Amino acid sequence: MKEESPKAIIYALAANFGIAICKFAAAAFTGSGSMFAEAIHSSADCGNQLLLLFGLRQARKPASLLHPMGGGRAIYFYSLLVALLLFFVGGAFSVYEGVHRLIVHEPLQYAYVALVVLGISVVLEALSLWGAIKEIRKTNPDKSLWRWFRETRESELLVVAGEDIAALAGLAIAFVAVLLTMITGNAVYDALGSVAVGLLLMVIAWAVAREVKSMIVGESASPEVRRAIEAHLRARREIRSIINIITMQWGRQVVVAVQAEMIDYPSGRAMVDAINVIEADLQAAFPQVRWVFFEPDVPRG
Structure with a gap:
């Protein structure tokens, strides 16, 4: 039997830790709302990956009188927690931050610094996603990513891949928002970028939670x-x-x-x-x- 492999989770944790530090520094330096939303998102992702690693450990617990079939399904619970955190900490907070900056109109400074950090973050997130896809292809070489998402029973890998896809799309939105703000001088674009990133995270978190809920209820083998x-x-x-x-x-x-x-x-x-x-x-x-x-x-x- 193939044991749970935390490789994809470790790739994501390492990438998001480095990205979060860079984003917080850039957000403080530039005053970018989109960048701050992205920093919160990356921090939430770090906590999420730690939760998944803990969930994998719990899932390895042997059978007992209380749990005669072992703790294998524990990973579904922790995967659902991660999806909820992605929705509320990553998505809802980003929307709040964007709306706040639409009201306050805080200026964006040194936009080029934010663009450089976002570019570096794209590379690191792409490496993390590559690691997740590599793990997916080991057991599903012929499936499309969407079909795998709908049929997989590996909740921890589902969450990591969903987070990475959300992160890459969010980085693209933040990059465009900061670039438009730099070109036009209008900070509204930056605030709208933060709202868009938050809404994107909430949609992906809902999709991941929907799949994990199905696993918790009880799914057949693939x-x-x-x-x-x-x-x-x-x-x-x-x-x-x-x-x-x-x-x-x-x-x-x-x-x-x-x-x-x-x-x-x-x-x-x-x-x-x-x-x-x-x-x-x-x-x-x-x-x-x-x-x-x-x-x-x-x-x-």
Whole structure:
């Protein structure tokens, strides 16, 4: 079974820490609202990545009497926390800051410094996104990014990729806002850029939270894994017909419940031995399948 890899999270944490320092310095130096909104966003991202790393650690907790299937689903909870923080700390605060500067009309100074920092930030965020996409492509080489977003069961990687995409788009908006302010001398563009960045973050945070909520409620294994498991079981000579198959994603592990009509066996013990072989072979073929619940039955109706 493939263990949770924090590489993409560590890439993002390192990039956002450096970016946050640069942005806060540039925001203080230039008085840019868009830059300050971006600095808050990067700081929130750092906290988010620390939460995800803690969530991965919690997800590795072994089974116990209280949690007989282990802590694998804990990562979904922490991923939802990250999405909420991205919405409120990153998005809502950026909108507030933009509206505040629309009212106060604070001037923007040394805009070229803000543009340089934003340019550097784009490079660092692009590297972070590259790290996330590299991790995605290890297990999903042929899927489009949008299809992966809709079908993935890796909530921590989903959050990191969503944050990085939001960050790159936000940086582009902030760059245009600061550039327009520098060209026109009108600080309204900078304030509007802050509002636009905030709204963008809120939209992406909502999309991420929607996907994570679905995982918390309980999703099956990914479509391709589900189809492969069903094909594997239907090919077994011990099984006459499959009545029902249920799969459940449990963090990085999968629960499989099978209801099947078995061929005729001379005794109940012989059938139990056959079921044990089926379960062992299924787990060997699919290492992520941690639990198999097999019910021999006959079709009804």
